[in-house]
Amino acid sequence: MTEMKFDYVIVGAGSAGCVLAARLSEDPSVSVCLLEAGGPDSSVLIHAPAGVVAMVPTKINNYAYETVPQPGLNGRRGYQPRGKTLGGSSSINAMLYVRGNRWDYDHWASLGNPGWGYDEVLPLFKRSENNEQFQNAFHGQGGPLNVTYPRFDSPLSQMFLDAAAQNGVPLNPDYNGADQEGSFLYQVTHKNGERCSAAKGYLTPNLNRPNLKVITHAVSAKINLEGRRATGVQFYQGNQLQTVRACREVVLSAGAFGSPQLLQLSGIGDASDLAPHSIAVAHNLPGVGKNLQDHIDYVQSWYVPSNTATFGAMPRGMFKTFAAMWEWRRHRTGMITSAIASAGAFFKSHPDVAIPDLQLVFVLALVDDHARKMHISHGISCHVDVLRPFSRGTVGLQSTDPRVAPVIDPRFLSDERDTQLLVKGGQMQQRIMESSAFASVRRKMLYPVRVDDAKAMEQDIRNRADTQYHPVGSCKMGPDSDPMAVVDAQLRVKGVDGLRVADASIMPTLTGGNTNAASIMIGEKAADLIRASKQNKPLGAIL
Known part of the structure; x- marks a missing residue:
């Protein structure tokens, strides 16, 4: 196996993954690798x-x-159509821009997810947006998403x-x-x-950044773990298995189907779901793949x-x-x-x-x-x-x-x-x-x-x-008191260091409307959380 090394490895160049790759690579002092199972968005x-x-x-x-x-x-x-190309489902959907209802986000916060109320996520929606018609307190101008x-x-x-x-x-x-x-x-x-x-708005304008590498036709196979810490990702290109190391964090943005699948393939999930496939349990996390x-x-x-x-x-x-x-x-x-x-x-x-x-x-x-x-x-x-x-x-x-x-x-x-x-x-x-x-x-x-x-x-x-093409919730965000929660309000996978999920799978409940705008907002939120993390330090000696 060949091996590469980056600060951040993001799995999935869908709506949230493109946002996250673009935002994290704004910092020239860090390196970002984005893995996408599909091909370029050239069609x-x-x-x-x-x-x-x-x-x-x-x-x-x-x-x-x-x-x-x-x-x-x-x-x-x-x-269940799902995008398989740069941009993910934002490259094959009907392009309707719908955020959902204020109540949806306040409800997430009420479930024990601080920082996710409507007043806190509205600035993220506005930051992402360049609205050509509406110029008011609810809309943004100058963002990557037109x-x-x-x-x-x-x-x-x-x-x-x-x-x-x-x-x-x-x-x-x-x-x-x-x-x-x-x-x-x-x-x-x-x-x-x-x-x-999301690819056209966030990723394409930044492909020339020297600290951003996008690998297409890369089917992620497993999260590498050292103890309870994620250290990288194995992926297939064709039949060749390769490894990319993450010096800081691995972030799953593979969607409501892909993210729980990769967690389970890596031994992170409900032990009773893994046993029939003879997958060794790395961390018993019962909520993985539930709450769809x-x-x-x-x-x-x-x-x-x-x-x-x-x-x-x-x-x-x-x-x-x-x-x-x-x-x-x-x-x-x-x-x-x-x-x-x-x-x-x-x-x-x-x-x-x-x-x-x-x-x-x-x-x-x-x-x-x-x-x-x-x-x-x-x-x-x-x-x-x-x-x-x-x-x-x-x-x-x-x-x-x-x-x-x-x-x-x-x-x-x-x-x-x-x-x-x-x-x-x-x-x-x-x-x-x-x-x-x-x-x-x-x-x-x-x-x-x-x-x-x-x-x-x-x-x-x-x-x-x-x-209507809006699957969510299979890696639910929630407090420690919720036995089915997979990630916390910082989007960190519970019980595993250096691993987050950032896509529609983290939604505790469906938003009232199409989910692409909300997924892009989640990418924006994840970027802020990662940049602000006090524990965001290189692994150093263990790599």
Whole structure:
């Protein structure tokens, strides 16, 4: 095995990992190594915003994981796309910029995680952001992550806003501001008509730093431990096993599936989970791979005429798409700059609920099974999500080979409260989509169900609902009094020195909305914590 040595070794160049690598390497006196299992983010499908429709349903820059069969989904296997390239899932997602609700972060703090309340994380959101439209106390300018409205939008997005208003959901353009509730056009992570992923915003501008090394196609296999201290990482490039030493710290930013998988492969986890794989227990930490949470998502779709400003597979629509590709190539304008998901809303399932517990995402296309089922037609769709699900799942090992996918079990709808909420959300969604605002374009429903037939809607949910791509929580942050906590409020792995986790897996509970912005904030927070750590000293003699 060959060996390299750096101060910090970061596993995973996803949303948080890119932030962490960029921030730590701002200090020229330290060296940083960033390991990424995927390749460079050079594909035009990444940089052209509409390329999301080609990547999410395929294995292009995508792990394209599957879950175990889900009893709550009539035994179906769920689909779990995850980014496999620089930028991670921020390079293949729909680019919606959503922070969640103030309550989410105050709740984290109330669970025994000091420093994570809303007033404390808001400056981190602002530091990361360059918002082209909003200049107020809730938004930042000059940050690496560019946030704006897409250069293209469809008149159908305004129809959605009108339909929401017809159903009592008022307009609220700045849903990341003082109040989350209402309908809006989504802001997105775009810059000059291109995707602004975490890699594009944080990593690419700094690749020439002499103290930053990025290694792609590097599949992390094991955290090296000397006693109870992390000293480096073993990783595969092809079939060659290599080692990189960490003189200060190892930080896992491999996501809600990758981080617990690597901990378990390294003997850090629940002893009963490791025993079937004959992995020696280095540290018994029962919470690793537990507490998995994800937004369960129900999509309804309607056909529309091919002359509408939507994406579709009809000959006329394909001609429009090719013309749009040429326009994007020349000017970075037109339909290819669309995020496809254009408008949305946050609303309450009942007036007595304190904060929105349901989210809508309006899409300018006919969506069926994550776009894996294609239809020769044009259409519009809407997603509804349960924002704070009660169901909890797990992430475990399928093999001791790190190149084999982990066992993912979200246990969707295992708590009946999620089912009831999703039915309520589906009913509201359908009432909005079947409002008179859409009358001029709306045609037949792809999977017809009556809005007043709750049992039929529940059956349709169990037949077709799946993830909204926001897995979190599998390396839960919490105090020592929480037996399932994996990291403390400093993101240090409990019982192991020199090892942290910094990604969506540390979230104790799901945020109320898309999770990419929150993951970037976690990267910013981790950088501050590492730089401020009084114990942040080189290992010296033991290396």
